[in-house]
Amino acid sequence: MSKILDNDYYDIILSNISVPAFDKGDNITFLTERNSLVHVLRTDMDPCSLGGQPYNAFPALYTLESTISIEKSGIGTVQRNPFLGLFGRGVMIGVIDTGIDYLHEAFRNNDGTTRIQTIWDQTIQTGTPPDGFTFGSEYNRDTINQALRSEDPLSLVPSVDSNGHGTAITSIIAGKPNEDLTFSGIVPESDIVIVKLKEAKKNLKELFFVKPNAYCFQESDILLGTRYLQLISQKIGRPIVICVALGSNQGGHDGRGILSSYLTYVVQLPGIGVTVSAGNEGNKRRHYFNSTTTPPLYNDFELRIGENEPLLWMEIWPYAPERISIDVSSPNRESTQRVFPTINECRKFEFIFTQSIVWVNNIVLEEETGDQLILIRFQNPAAGIWYFRAQSVGNEPFSFHCWLPSGDLISNDTFFLNPNPDTTITSPGNGVNQLTVTAYNQLTDSILGESSRGYARNGLVKPDIAAPGFELPCAVPGNLYGTATGTGAASAHAAGIVAMVMEWAVPRGNYPSMTGNDINRLIIRGARRSTTEVYPNNVWGYGQIDINNLFQGLTNI
Template identity: 65%
Template sequence: MLKILDNSYYDLIINTALAPTYDSGDNITYLNRQNSLLHIPSGEGDPCDLGKYSYSSFPTIYTLASTISLEKSGISTVQANPYLALFGQGVLVAVIDTGIDYRHPAFLYNDGTSRILTMWDQTVQTGTIPNEFTFGSEYSREQINEALKSPDPLSVVPTTDENGHGTAMASILAGSPNEQQGFSGVVPQADLLIVKLKEAKQILKKVSFIPDNALCYQESDLILGVRYAVTAAARFNRPVVICIALGSSQGGHDGRGSTSAYVDHLSLLPGNGISVAAGNEGNNQRHYYNSTTAPPYYNDIELRVGSSDTLFAMEIWTYAPARLSIDISSPNRESTQPVYPGLNQCRKFNFIFNQTTIYVNNIIFEEETGEQLILLRFANPLPGIWYLRAQSSENESFSFHSWLPSGDLLTNDTFFLDSSPDTTTTSPGNARHVLTAAAYNQLNDSILAESGRGYTRSGQVKPDIAAPGFELTCAVPGGLYGTATGTGAAAAHAAGIIAMVFEWAIVKRNYPRITGNDVNRLMISGAVRNPANTYPNNIWGYGQVDINRLFERFSNI
């Protein structure tokens, strides 16, 4: 079995420049010019392998950024905005997600043929592997059309969307109109490019303290999906808009991770647009911030742990020059001794009077950011209120952020008692030049409570804009229609608007050199701003996206 698919190997992210020093056969998978994967035997998956190998070498775990409901809302006004007769013609829109129900009418032309130009299913190993990649199956429009003519389409193109999230996002972005359902995607004439992500390896989940049955995806597969979209766009000589309706609360929330760096770079190139969800962590009470400026130089974090959360991780990110120790006390006041920062350390604590095991990595500098990171991993924690004391080793002022995992990796019974809704934009939404979409309720112009908030940990303005994200009509597998709510839906809507601008600028040759970042700035300048608010702000960014105002700007040029 290929090592990238084999659960007995870790996939570690390394700098591509270092790859030749490790390369011996199939233990390297090229990701992009910056990074590659090194496949090494994982053994039993000892938690302290994270410590032996750097934190940033383990791929980040991503969760989905919208909830799909089968109830039909009948909202038709949201997406029907055919301004300037721009329907995405000539533009490729890429959705990297849970796959697609390619048989759904939302992805067919009137003659019953497919609007999907090309598709890569990372989970199916029986078809043709895409050129320059090492696994999965690629399906062309011709193959999909053959399947659609067959009495058993899945025997020809065996790809499905078991979850429905990818189908929903693709339809909001580019679904074919259905008058009966009052439905149309934003750009119903764009060509679709679909990547179905394989689920994260069990061995990565094990080291990351993520429950076995949690649905999540790993960063390296997302990077490969983005590269597939960019290479396909070059092959077809089309501009491409990539929708990333996933997010992660791992990492420093400063736009410096491997995925963030890659999509940031792509956004600055002509013809590449990238729309990213801000995440739905705004009201989950999973972020904590403290600034201690006077003696005594320590801070006590209170973390309530629910009875069903038996496996999870928590991260504390400090700001230089602070160096913090961490001391952890259980609800029955049993505690670890203080753990001081060091190199390559991993401490294991078994509590005597309860079943809890905690692994502590107090990393003096995390390689990707140079900042101190304290990673705590809990197994079978005693339910109740835990107390974590962060203390300055030098008796000086300090500040830090702490985050719990995103999405369904945790229940709502585990949270910080004194949480902050700010700095909750998930990665890669913290990348500087991508378009990061918050979600608002377009029926009453209020922000969704769950919509991720900025700014980034380094003070960059995020999110960029707010887009409709409440009960947007969408396709659901099985030929059905339902609704999607969340920042994933908002990112899909915003991706459609980027595609409209690309059609005007590149396909119609009004401004062929336009970059994704250029479009983002145009969308920001055309956004609707409420006079009662100050902009930019960490909830709405620069305001509500408005395609009409954006094009009014052009008419005045």
């Protein structure tokens, strides 16, 4: 078995400068121009060791970000304009998600053939991997068409979307109109390229104390999917718009994670657009913020842990220059005492009166950001209120953020008692140049309660834009239709609009060197803004997406 699939090997992210030291056999998987994966044999280590590698070397875990009106964004106006009429012709849509129901009518041409250029299914190892990749199976348009004509399509192309999220996201962007159900994707004449992600390795879930049955993906597979979409775009010679409707609460929320920074780079290349979801953490009570400026220089805060929470992690990110210690107390007030920052020490605490075990890594220098990181991992934590005391080491004022896992990695019964809804944008939404999309209810013109709020931890303005994200009509597996809600759905809606601008710019020759970042700036300038709000702000970003405004601005030029 390939090491990238083998649970006996950790996938460690390292700089390409370090590759020669590990490059033996199939130890290395190339990720990007800057980084590769090295596959390191896993030994029976204590969780404390973080696998014997620095925190930032392990791929973060990502979860899904979604659970109506086309007119609301000015799309109908632009498509009815005879001089524009932008439906995505000549543009490819790339979706990295849970796969696609390729049998669905929404993804077929009028003659019944497929609109899908290729599917890379990372979960199937019986077919041929794409050129330059070592796992999964690739199915091209000809093979998919052959399957569609056959009596037993799944015997030829066994790729399915058992979750439905990927099918929904793709259809919101590019689904073929269905007149009976008044459904249409935004760019129904675009071509589609799909990456179906494999689930995160069991050893990575174990390392970050995530339940074995939690449905999540690892950062490195999303990166490989992004590179695959770029290669397909180059090979076919068409611009591509990539939608990432996934998010993670791991990391410093400042855009410096490997996926965030790579998407920031990619979107500055001609002919590549990127939209990402802001996250659905706004009302989940999974973020805490404190700023302590006067003596006594400590801060007490509380976390309620629900009944069925066998495993849990929590990250605390203080701001420089101050360093802080942490003291963790169980519901019956058993305490770890103060745990001080060190280079790479980890402390394990077994509580006497409960079955709870807590591991604390108080890392004085997290390599990727240069900041302090306190990683706290719980095994069988007693249900109830846990108490934490963050205290200045040098008796100086300090402030810090604290995050719990995103999505379904924990239950809604686990939350901070005094939460803060701001700075809840998930990765990769904190990156500089990708279009980070929050969701509003297009029927009431109000932001969705669950939509994550900005800004990034380093003060960067995020989200960029708000798009419709409440019960958007979509395709679901089994040739059925349903609705999708959340910032994932909103990022898909925005991806369709990016594709319309890309069609105007590149295939139609109005601006052949247009980058995704250029389009994002045009979208921000053309956004609809309320007279009662100050923009940008941490809820709406620069306003509501409006492509009609965008093109009116261009015609004035």
